[in-house]
Amino acid sequence: MTAVAPAAWACRASATQCSVRYAATQTITGALPPLPGPYAMIPEADIDSFPHYGGKGCAAIGITPEDVRQRIQNVVPEGFNSLPATLPAYN
Secondary structure, three states: OOOOOOHHHOOOOOHHHHHHHHHHHHHHHOOOOOOOHHHOOOOHHHHHOOOHHHHOHHHHOOOOOHHHHOOOOOOOOOOOOOOOOOOHHHO
């Protein structure tokens, strides 16, 4: 038997994303068993090391930042003060 999401769960994302969201809701409500611990656990070595994930950042966990995906250049304007409250003299 396949579970069907109720009409209130009208999902505009992909079918996979909708299925994951529906399954998560079913897990929270107790309709499905909880996920295994390894899905929620972060190894101590990853927490205690810096940079995390050997410096691979988002790539290590399968995430592509939007600026990279869209090939947007991250150009900081000359004289930009990223800490105006902390370093007001740099304005």
